[in-house]
Amino acid sequence: MSRALEEAAAPPRLAFRAPQFSAGVLLALPAVLILVVLYAVPLARLMASSFVGPSGLGFEAYDRILGDPYGRSLVWNSVRLGALTTVVALIVGYPAAFGLAFARGALRSLFLASLFLPLAASVIVKSFAWSTLMRSHGVVNGVLMTLHLTHAPIRLLFTQFSLISGAVNIFLPFMILPIYTVVAQIDPILTEAAATLGASPARAFMRVVAPLSLPGVVAGVSIVFSLSVSAYVVPTLLMGESYPTLATTIARAFLLLRDPALGSAAGAILMAIGLVVVVLSRRFGEGDVGR
Amino acid sequence: MTAAFARSLAIAMMALASLFLLAPLVVIALSSLSPTPVFDLPLGGASLRWYAALGSLDGLWPALFLSLEIAILSTAVSLAIGTLAGIAIVRRIVPGADILAAAATSPLMMPGLVLGIALLQYFRSLGLVQTWTSLLLAHLVVTLPFVARTMIAGLSRFDFTLIDAARTLGCSFMSSIWRVMVPALAPAYLIAALFSFLASMDNYPVSIFLTDARAKTLPVKMLQYIEESPDPSIAALSTLILVATLTLLLVADRTIGLHRLAGLEG
Numbered sequence: 001m002s003r004a005l006e007e008a009a010a011p012p013r014l015a016f017r018a019p020q021f022s023a024g025v026l027l028a029l030p031a032v033l034i035l036v037v038l039y040a041v042p043l044a045r046l047m048a049s050s051f052v053g054p055s056g057l058g059f060e061a062y063d064r065i066l067g068d069p070y071g072r073s074l075v076w077n078s079v080r081l082g083a084l085t086t087v088v089a090l091i092v093g094y095p096a097a098f099g100l101a102f103a104r105g106a107l108r109s110l111f112l113a114s115l116f117l118p119l120a121a122s123v124i125v126k127s128f129a130w131s132t133l134m135r136s137h138g139v140v141n142g143v144l145m146t147l148h149l150t151h152a153p154i155r156l157l158f159t160q161f162s163l164i165s166g167a168v169n170i171f172l173p174f175m176i177l178p179i180y181t182v183v184a185q186i187d188p189i190l191t192e193a194a195a196t197l198g199a200s201p202a203r204a205f206m207r208v209v210a211p212l213s214l215p216g217v218v219a220g221v222s223i224v225f226s227l228s229v230s231a232y233v234v235p236t237l238l239m240g241e242s243y244p245t246l247a248t249t250i251a252r253a254f255l256l257l258r259d260p261a262l263g264s265a266a267g268a269i270l271m272a273i274g275l276v277v278v279v280l281s282r283r284f285g286e287g288d289v290g291r
Numbered sequence: 292m293t294a295a296f297a298r299s300l301a302i303a304m305m306a307l308a309s310l311f312l313l314a315p316l317v318v319i320a321l322s323s324l325s326p327t328p329v330f331d332l333p334l335g336g337a338s339l340r341w342y343a344a345l346g347s348l349d350g351l352w353p354a355l356f357l358s359l360e361i362a363i364l365s366t367a368v369s370l371a372i373g374t375l376a377g378i379a380i381v382r383r384i385v386p387g388a389d390i391l392a393a394a395a396t397s398p399l400m401m402p403g404l405v406l407g408i409a410l411l412q413y414f415r416s417l418g419l420v421q422t423w424t425s426l427l428l429a430h431l432v433v434t435l436p437f438v439a440r441t442m443i444a445g446l447s448r449f450d451f452t453l454i455d456a457a458r459t460l461g462c463s464f465m466s467s468i469w470r471v472m473v474p475a476l477a478p479a480y481l482i483a484a485l486f487s488f489l490a491s492m493d494n495y496p497v498s499i500f501l502t503d504a505r506a507k508t509l510p511v512k513m514l515q516y517i518e519e520s521p522d523p524s525i526a527a528l529s530t531l532i533l534v535a536t537l538t539l540l541l542v543a544d545r546t547i548g549l550h551r552l553a554g555l556e557g
Contacts, residue, residue, distance in 0.1 A: 024384025031376035099305030230402030
C-alpha cells in the first residue's frame with residue numbers, strides 16, 4: 001500500500017518523458033524518411049553530379065554557365081524574372097491583403113474565391129489565356145484603342161510587359177494569402193491604443209501595423225520569388241525562346257540536348273538560389289513555425 | 292489621409308486584384324464556347340462543340356485518370372504522414388522539431404525542375420524505371436510540404452488538453468481523437484487536401500522528367516496540345532475543372548467559411 005502511494009506521489013514527469021520522446025520519433029519517422037530518401041539524397045547527388053564533367057571532377061559545367069556571357073544572361077534572366085515579379089506582386093499584394101482583411105461578408109467571400117479559384121486552373125492554360133489577351137488583336141489592345149490611347153495595336157506578346165504581368169497574375173495569390181493571414185490576426189486594439197496615445201493613423205501604421213505584418217511579407221516574398229525565379233511554363237508560353245532562363249535551360253539540356261552535366265549545373269545554380277531564399281526567409285521570418 | 296479613406300483604398304486595391312486574377316479564367320471560360328478552332332474570345336455565336344470534342348481527344352482520358360490517381364494517392368499518403376509529423380513537431384516530442392518543420396516545408400521553395408531532374412537521375416541509378424511508381428514517389432515530395440505547412444498551422448491552434456478533458460469525461464482514447472481532434476482539425480484537413488491535390492494535379496516541372504511516351508500526366512499532355520494545336524478543347528476541360536472547384540468553394544464557404552480556410556494558408 002505504502003509502495004503504491006510512494007509510486008503515485010513520485011513526480012510523473014521523468015517517467016513520461018522517455019516513452020513520449022520515442023513516440024514522437026515514431027510519428028515523425030515516415031516524413032523524415034521521405035525527406036531524406038526522396039528529397040535530400042537526390043538533391044545531394046544532383047549537386048555532386050554537377051561537378052562531374054567529361055574530363056573528370058571539376059567546375060567545368062559551372063564554367064560553361066558562369067564563364068560566358070550567354071550563360072550569365074541565363075542567371076540574370078531568371079533572377080530578373082523573379083525579382084520583378086516579386087516587387088510588382090508585393091506592391092499590388094500588400095495593400096490588397098489589407099483590403100481583404102477589412103472586407104466583410106459576401107465581399108470577403110468573393111475576394112477569397114478570386115484568390116483560390118485561379119489555383120484550380122492549370123498554369124499552362126492560364127498562361128496561354130494570358131497570351132491571347134496580349135495578342136495584337138487581343139483584349140488589351142482593343143481597350144487601349146477604344147480609349148484612344150493608341151491608334152495602332154502595340155506589340156505586347158513576347159515582351160517584358162506580358163511576361164511580368166503574366167507571372168504576377170499567376171503568383172499573386174501566394175503573396176496576398178500569407179500577408180492576409182498575418183494582418184487578419186493583428187489586434188485592432190493595438191492601433192486604437194496607438195491612436196489614444198496620440199499617434200496619427202499614418203504613424204500608427206508605420207510603428208505598429210507594418211512591423212507586425214512583416215512575417216507575412218517575408219513568407220509571401222520568399223514563396224513568390226522562389227516560384228517565379230524557377231518558373232518554366234510562364235516564360236516558355238509568354239516569351240518563347242527569346243527569354244532563356246536557368247529553368248528553360250534545364251528542360252532543354254535534359255529533354256532535347258541530352259547534356260545532363262549542363263542541366264545539372266543549371267539546376268545546382270537554381271538550387272543554390274533556392275537555398276539562399278530558404279535561409280534568408282528563416283532569418284527574417286524569425287523561424288516562425290508554420291509560416 | 293484619413294483611416295476610413297485608407298481602408299476604402301485598400302479594399303479598392305483588392306477589388307482590382309480580384310478582377311486581374313479572374314481575367315484569364317474569364318478568357319478560358321469564354322474561349323471554351325468558341326465556334327471556331329481558335330483559342331480566343333468568341334465573337335459572334337457560341338457553341339458547345341469543344342465540350343463534345345473532349346470525349347474523343349486523343350490521349351486525354353488516360354492522362355486525366357493517371358493524374359487523378361497520382362493526385363489522390365499522394366494527397367492521402369501525405370495527409371497521414373504530414374499529420375503525424377505535424378503532431379510530433381507542434382508537441383515538440385521529436386528532437387530538432389524546428390529543423391524538421393523547416394525541412395518539411397522547404398520543398399515549396401525548391402525549384403520544381405531541379406527536383407524533377409534530381410529524382411530522374413536518382414531513380415535511374417536505382418534502376419527504378421516504372422513510370423507509375425516513380426511519379427507517385429515524386430508527388431509525395433510535391434504534396435508533403437503543403438500538408439506539413441497547413442497541418443502545423445492548424446495543429447498549433449489546437450488545444451491538446453481538450454483530449455485529456457474528453458478522456459476525463461469518460462471517452463476512450465480513440466473516441467476522444469475521433470470526436471474532439473478530428474472535427475477541430477477538419478478545416479485544416481480540407482485546405483491541406485485541396486492544396487496538395489491541386490499541386491499534384493497541376494505539376495508539370497517534376498512530372499515532365501518522369502513520364503514517357505505511353506504514360507503522360509494531364510499537365511504534360513496539355514502543354515503538348517497547346518504547343519501542337521491550341522484549340523479550345525483545353526479551355527473546355529479547364530472550364531469543367533473550374534466549375535467543379537467553384538462548387539467546392541461555395542460548399543466550403545457555406546459550411547466552414549472561406550476566411551477560416553484562408554487563415555490556415557500562412
